[in-house]
Amino acid sequence: MRTRNQWITRAETGADIPAIREIVLAAFDTPSEAGLVDALRADSSWIDGLSLVSTDEHGTVVGHALLTRCHIGDVPALCLAPVAVRPEYQRSGAGSAAVRAALAAAGAMGEHCVTVLGHPAYYPRFGFTRASLHGIGVTFDVPAEALMALGLDPDRPLPAGTIRYAAPFGV
Numbered sequence: 001m002r003t004r005n006q007w008i009t010r011a012e013t014g015a016d017i018p019a020i021r022e023i024v025l026a027a028f029d030t031p032s033e034a035g036l037v038d039a040l041r042a043d044s045s046w047i048d049g050l051s052l053v054s055t056d057e058h059g060t061v062v063g064h065a066l067l068t069r070c071h072i073g074d075v076p077a078l079c080l081a082p083v084a085v086r087p088e089y090q091r092s093g094a095g096s097a098a099v100r101a102a103l104a105a106a107g108a109m110g111e112h113c114v115t116v117l118g119h120p121a122y123y124p125r126f127g128f129t130r131a132s133l134h135g136i137g138v139t140f141d142v143p144a145e146a147l148m149a150l151g152l153d154p155d156r157p158l159p160a161g162t163i164r165y166a167a168p169f170g171v
Helices: 012-029 030-041 094-108
Strands: 007-013 051-055 061-072 076-084 113-117 147-151 159-166
Touching: 007 094, 012 030, 012 051, 012 061, 012 076, 030 061, 030 076, 051 094, 061 094, 061 113, 076 094, 076 159
Parallel strands: 076 113
Antiparallel strands: 007 051, 051 061, 061 076, 061 159, 113 147
């Protein structure tokens, strides 16, 4: 089994789309959940270069992470959307490698804020903290520990306000 430092990460290419779809279908309960990545790819919230894959030494795509545009109030921000890993590579670091690569790419593009609605035991390792501590919320009911935010630029404070997600999220 590989460690997180051994994964090769890179931006998604058109040739990766079938592998990403396969990964997401295996990772999520319903085809409609799995269809979110395709819907985001077709939406104006898509930002080229912020859909990252992790591959094995043979170039096989085994993990995927996607950052897409959202807003906190009127301030542009990013949302970490589905993170998915092939079932046989779960807990191998492939997902973490893709997330870290996506966050690094966002920072390099000058983005300064990322939110995520996810498992509170997974995302703090990347520096995410409770969004509510920063005055960030959503219009639907979620546990406070599941909604998290991360500042990518230490010189810019996190904005406060309600998150507006891209239309494909349906919220």
